[in-house]
Amino acid sequence: MTHHHHWPTIHTHHYGWNNALEPVQRILPGDTLSFEIVDAGGGQLSRSATLETLKNLDFGSINPVTGPVFIEGAKPGDALCVELLEFRTSGWGWTANIPGFGLLADQFPDPYLIVSHHDAQAANFLPGVARVPIKPFTGVIGVAPGESGQHSVVPPRRVGGNLDIRDLSEGSKLYLPIEVNGALFSVGDTHAAQGDGEVCGTAIESPMEITLRFSLLEQANFKTPRFETAGPVTRHHDEKGYYCTTGIGPDLWQASRDATLEMIDHLTKNYALEPIEAYLLCSVAVDLRISEIVDAPNWVVSAYLPKAVMV
Amino acid sequence: MTHHHHWPTIHTHHYGWNNALEPVQRILPGDTLSFEIVDAGGGQLSRSATLETLKNLDFGSINPVTGPVFIEGAKPGDALCVELLEFRTSGWGWTANIPGFGLLADQFPDPYLIVSHHDAQAANFLPGVARVPIKPFTGVIGVAPGESGQHSVVPPRRVGGNLDIRDLSEGSKLYLPIEVNGALFSVGDTHAAQGDGEVCGTAIESPMEITLRFSLLEQANFKTPRFETAGPVTRHHDEKGYYCTTGIGPDLWQASRDATLEMIDHLTKNYALEPIEAYLLCSVAVDLRISEIVDAPNWVVSAYLPKAVMV
Numbered sequence: 112m113t114h115h116h117h118w119p120t121i122h123t124h125h126y127g128w129n130n131a132l133e134p135v136q137r138i139l140p141g142d143t144l145s146f147e148i149v150d151a152g153g154g155q156l157s158r159s160a161t162l163e164t165l166k167n168l169d170f171g172s173i174n175p176v177t178g179p180v181f182i183e184g185a186k187p188g189d190a191l192c193v194e195l196l197e198f199r200t201s202g203w204g205w206t207a208n209i210p211g212f213g214l215l216a217d218q219f220p221d222p223y224l225i226v227s228h229h230d231a232q233a234a235n236f237l238p239g240v241a242r243v244p245i246k247p248f249t250g251v252i253g254v255a256p257g258e259s260g261q262h263s264v265v266p267p268r269r270v271g272g273n274l275d276i277r278d279l280s281e282g283s284k285l286y287l288p289i290e291v292n293g294a295l296f297s298v299g300d301t302h303a304a305q306g307d308g309e310v311c312g313t314a315i316e317s318p319m320e321i322t323l324r325f326s327l328l329e330q331a332n333f334k335t336p337r338f339e340t341a342g343p344v345t346r347h348h349d350e351k352g353y354y355c356t357t358g359i360g361p362d363l364w365q366a367s368r369d370a371t372l373e374m375i376d377h378l379t380k381n382y383a384l385e386p387i388e389a390y391l392l393c394s395v396a397v398d399l400r401i402s403e404i405v406d407a408p409n410w411v412v413s414a415y416l417p418k419a420v421m422v
Numbered sequence: 423m424t425h426h427h428h429w430p431t432i433h434t435h436h437y438g439w440n441n442a443l444e445p446v447q448r449i450l451p452g453d454t455l456s457f458e459i460v461d462a463g464g465g466q467l468s469r470s471a472t473l474e475t476l477k478n479l480d481f482g483s484i485n486p487v488t489g490p491v492f493i494e495g496a497k498p499g500d501a502l503c504v505e506l507l508e509f510r511t512s513g514w515g516w517t518a519n520i521p522g523f524g525l526l527a528d529q530f531p532d533p534y535l536i537v538s539h540h541d542a543q544a545a546n547f548l549p550g551v552a553r554v555p556i557k558p559f560t561g562v563i564g565v566a567p568g569e570s571g572q573h574s575v576v577p578p579r580r581v582g583g584n585l586d587i588r589d590l591s592e593g594s595k596l597y598l599p600i601e602v603n604g605a606l607f608s609v610g611d612t613h614a615a616q617g618d619g620e621v622c623g624t625a626i627e628s629p630m631e632i633t634l635r636f637s638l639l640e641q642a643n644f645k646t647p648r649f650e651t652a653g654p655v656t657r658h659h660d661e662k663g664y665y666c667t668t669g670i671g672p673d674l675w676q677a678s679r680d681a682t683l684e685m686i687d688h689l690t691k692n693y694a695l696e697p698i699e700a701y702l703l704c705s706v707a708v709d710l711r712i713s714e715i716v717d718a719p720n721w722v723v724s725a726y727l728p729k730a731v732m733v
Contacts, residue, residue, distance in 0.1 A: 274722055278724075310716065336670075363712075369645070400710070404675065405586075405623040
């Protein structure tokens with residue numbers, strides 16, 4: 112990837128989605144921009160953060176996004192193509208259990224924090240027990256909704272936003288349905304690593320500098336975001352295979368909970384891990400897949416732990 | 423893998439799960455057996471099957487399973503470890519849309535049939551358009567439920583059964599929770615290829631001979647099946663990357679439908695495919711992953727089409 116930092120860099124961030132926000136930059140299709148991404152905690156959690164820092168988190172400053180960028184000529188019905196050219200990570204990140212948030216919020220009511228450091232290959236997530244291969248990507252990436260007013264950044268929407276799609280990483284292309292003139296693109300919430308599902312609600316949350324190139328697919332009329340990956344998506348962790356648990360039943364959400372709880376059972380019985388540590392490890396390294404969704408009335412969700420993660 | 427066919431081969435099959443069925447073979451932990459698996463159609467659909475054959479399918483003879491095998495010493499609370507040693511495929515298989523069955527049953531009311539042939543690498547699924555890398559596995563694999571009486575083979579259960587987990591393929595180990603003395607193991611519904619989800623309800627349904635080795639994990643007390651893979655699970659198809667669509671909303675089942683419908687839109691607009699052909703292709707080659715399940719109220723399901731599939 113290129114290391115010529117001659118692209119304009121966007122630093123300004125905002126909270127929530129609102130199509131009345133003034134663009135901080137106007138570009139043409141084909142242009143490339145860099146973005147200085149603040150982590151999802153808005154800088155409140157640093158390398159030296161403690162559980163006390165987490166307990167005092169100001170949720171009004173959570174999930175800042177950098178932008179908005181106005182793309183000349185972008186019209187409702189077009190798709191904004193965003194090429195994810197380069198990620199420069201900061202070498203550290205935080206992962207937290209935030210009470211009331213996450214797939215197993217009822218099982219894990221207490222706050223918990225892991226600050227980890229990573230090199231270009233992996234994060235020393237649980238020293239001596241688990242080393243998590245990194246794959247930096249953008250958690251929040253989207254354009255402004257057509258509906259006026261202020262919209263929470265938490266739920267993803269058809270215009271993108273908090274998608275948390277692990278494979279929106281270097282080399283991928285994302286196609287976002289545009290609802291307003293100029294698209295009004297913003298990006299944030301960079302993650303150094305995450306499993307499919309992000310079960311505890313946070314990944315390895317890490318500030319980064321990223322470089323993106325923009326173009327338009329005129330009148331693509333996609334109903335929801337689409338993306339393409341340039342190559343394989345699991346080779347950073349799949350070499351030793353997987354240990355997998357399952358959840359089986361008529362509700363995919365409950366089946367996902369059951370599969371995750373069984374994975375936590377596996378991790379705590381076979382490794383020196385507390386349940387809360389296992390839960391956070393699932394969030395950053397375990398993938399939820401829908402094995403079958405047709406054998407009524409019971410569907411199967413499988414949770415895949417890459418064996419390479421366990422030291 | 424071994425090619426010494428000196429193991430006993432089980433041919434007898436039965437319909438449904440019932441712990442009163444007489445075992446057809448008794449073995450010791452550590453023993454290996456081969457199984458002649460009839461396809462999920464119970465032999466009604468052959469290499470020369472037509473749409474008429476499908477329309478006249480006798481559903482009373484659907485989903486036979488081969489067994490049951492009594493494993494000496496197996497007790498409730500143990501897990502039966504099944505090592506999937508070898509799959510010898512028949513070189514052909516069928517894929518059908520069966521009215522009333524499948525994730526998009528309301529959108530595809532008419533029966534449809536594709537008979538495809540495969541070599542050791544791939545099936546010529548839609549000649550000139552899509553070639554599907556094969557990865558043979560067992561769709562139905564399980565032990566008898568503790569509850570007496572006759573139980574349908576269609577829904578998977580905590581004792582296994584119609585799991586349709588694509589990675590229960592050569593080299594994997596499956597751990598099944600045992601509920602009755604002797605476990606009473608049966609297996610069937612072999613598939614030459616399937617995407618995670620099996621969205622149309624059938625895979626590449628193919629008769630096979632398979633070889634399995636059995637052992638016990640005493641008092642493992644697993645709540646649901648678990649499995650381990652010996653190595654990577656997507657390298658048979660991931661080399662060129664993926665084209666992906668998404669479904670976003672508060673219900674994972676509906677999000678899966680939306681992602682699949684958008685994939686069918688992509689396939690029909692960019693390739694010479696009818697919607698029903700695209701739907702069947704999704705079932706045998708597209709993977710459903712849960713990208714995030716925590717950004718309330720909206721979850722994200724992504725449908726991954728391996729680009730290598732498209733000719």
